[in-house]
Amino acid sequence: EAAVTQSPRNKVTVTGGNVTLSCRQTNSHNYMYWYRQDTGHGLRLIHYSYGAGNLQIGDVPDGYKATRTTQEDFFLLLELASPSQTSLYFCASSLGLGVNQDTQYFGPGTRLLVL
Amino acid sequence: QQKVQQSPESLTVSEGAMASLNCTFSDGTSNNFRWYRQHSAKGLEVLVSIFSDGEKEEGRFTAHLNRANLHVSLHIREPQPSDSAVYLCAVSMKGNYKYVFGAGTRLKVIA
Numbered sequence: 001e002a003a004v005t006q007s008p009r010n011k012v013t014v015t016g017g018n019v020t021l022s023c024r025q026t027n028s029h030n031y032m033y034w035y036r037q038d039t040g041h042g043l044r045l046i047h048y049s050y051g052a053g054n055l056q057i058g059d060v061p062d063g064y065k066a067t068r069t070t071q072e073d074f075f076l077l078l079e080l081a082s083p084s085q086t087s088l089y090f091c092a093s094s095l096g097l098g099v100n101q102d103t104q105y106f107g108p109g110t111r112l113l114v115l
Numbered sequence: 116q117q118k119v120q121q122s123p124e125s126l127t128v129s130e131g132a133m134a135s136l137n138c139t140f141s142d143g144t145s146n147n148f149r150w151y152r153q154h155s156a157k158g159l160e161v162l163v164s165i166f167s168d169g170e171k172e173e174g175r176f177t178a179h180l181n182r183a184n185l186h187v188s189l190h191i192r193e194p195q196p197s198d199s200a201v202y203l204c205a206v207s208m209k210g211n212y213k214y215v216f217g218a219g220t221r222l223k224v225i226a
Contacts, residue, residue: 004158031212042119042203042216050212090158097212103149104205104214106159 003027004107006091012113013081021076021110023091031094032074033104034058034066036087043090049074081114088112117142119206121217129225134191136220138204143185147207150178150189153219154200162202163189194224 004025013019025032031050035043045058047066055066063085065077078085089110095101118141128134138148147166151159165171165178165187172178175192187206191198204217 033212040218042218043214044216045213048212056212092159094212102147102207102212103161103164105161106151108158 004091004093004105006089006107006110008110009108010111010113012115014115015082017078017081017114019078019081019112021078021089021091021112023074023076023107024072025074025091025093025105026072027093027095027105028071029093029095029105030071031096031104032068033092033094034064034074034076035090035092036060036085037090037109038087046076078112081112083114086112086114117145117206117215119204119215119217121202121204121220123220124218125221125223127223127225128194130195131193134194134198134222134224136189136191136202136204136222138187138189138206138217140185140187140206140215142206143182145182145206145208147211148178148180148187149205149207149214150176151203151205152198152200153203159203191222194222196224196226198222199224 033048034046049068091107092104094104150162162176163173163178177190179188201219205214207214
């Protein structure tokens with residue numbers, strides 16, 4: 001089973017603050033994803049990547065940047081945090097998009113509070 | 116745009132009774148369905164994946180898919196208190212990165 005870790009697990013910042021969420025996967029997966037989870041909305045895709053240096057826009061990208069520095073590491077950046085970005089953030093990874101490769105494995109989540 | 120809706124929002128069952136959760140989707144060409152479990156303050160754990168009409172069993176978890184009715188369900192046999200969690204339905208197209216998630220069903224299993 002894929003191992004996906006996230007840090008920090010909890011973060012509090014103020015409006016306008018700068019936040020970086022980190023994700024690492026250790027199973028040599030090619031695809032990595034950032035989601036946010038809010039009550040009543042399920043999980044919504046922010047950004048994803050299919051390899052180091054690659055970045056693709058998801059469904060709710062406004063206010064977020066992301067960077068994939070290595071195959072293992074994917075970062076989510078909030079440069080001017082706003083209260084609307086208070087949420088539970090999940091990172092996920094998958095091997096690929098082919099049959100039996102596209103199962104996404106999730107990290108434990110980061111709870112972000114923007115005051 | 117794909118819409119995924121889950122029902123009920125919450126469900127309480129007694130230990131040992133069958134638990135049944137529902138998920139409807141709007142895009143009839145969808146062909147890749149997964150059920151995830153999310154324990155409080157933890158990540159998502161994939162329970163069962165199903166790609167064709169019929170049923171797929173993984174231990175105590177069975178998914179039923181009826182694409183003509185735009186419906187996929189999850190049945191949990193002999194649920195235990197440790198199964199208390201939020202259950203999420205995820206729908207996608209094979210070969211597509213994009214999952215659309217439902218808002219979840221919160222299951223409580225009482226002893």
